[in-house]
Amino acid sequence: MQADMFEELNLSADLLKGLYVEMKFERPSKIQTISLPMILTPPYKHLIAQAHNGSGKTTCFVLGMLSRVDPKLTAPQALCICPTRELVIQIDDLCDLQIRS
């Protein structure tokens, strides 16, 4: 299964708004087209994905995390483990942008 439009992914209205309004994305990149349906559709499985630098991988796992958390709960609900502080900051910035809406 592939998703050529973000609307095909059953994302919440807030996450879609984040993609279109805050991120200004128009459609999924190639790695997103292939991996997002696997990440977002039950039964959830472990996934290892590989693609070029800057191809949109971070958005894949950030959307996976954000789509599974309840924004009304204030307790930690997802854990993202990164090898460097710079990567943590980059991913945190993307999460901030994505949830701004």
Ligand SMILES: Nc1ncnc2c1ncn2[C@@H]1O[C@H](COP(=O)(O)OP(=O)(O)OP(=O)(O)O)[C@@H](O)[C@H]1O
């Ligand atoms: N669907 C999309 N449409 C337009 N721009 C996008 C899309 N997905 C990601 N981008 C943009 O492309 C750039 C690279 O995205 P991202 O950081 O997710 O890639 P990456 O594969 O994780 O990169 P790296 O390998 O360097 O960590 C960012 O500026 C991001 O906002």
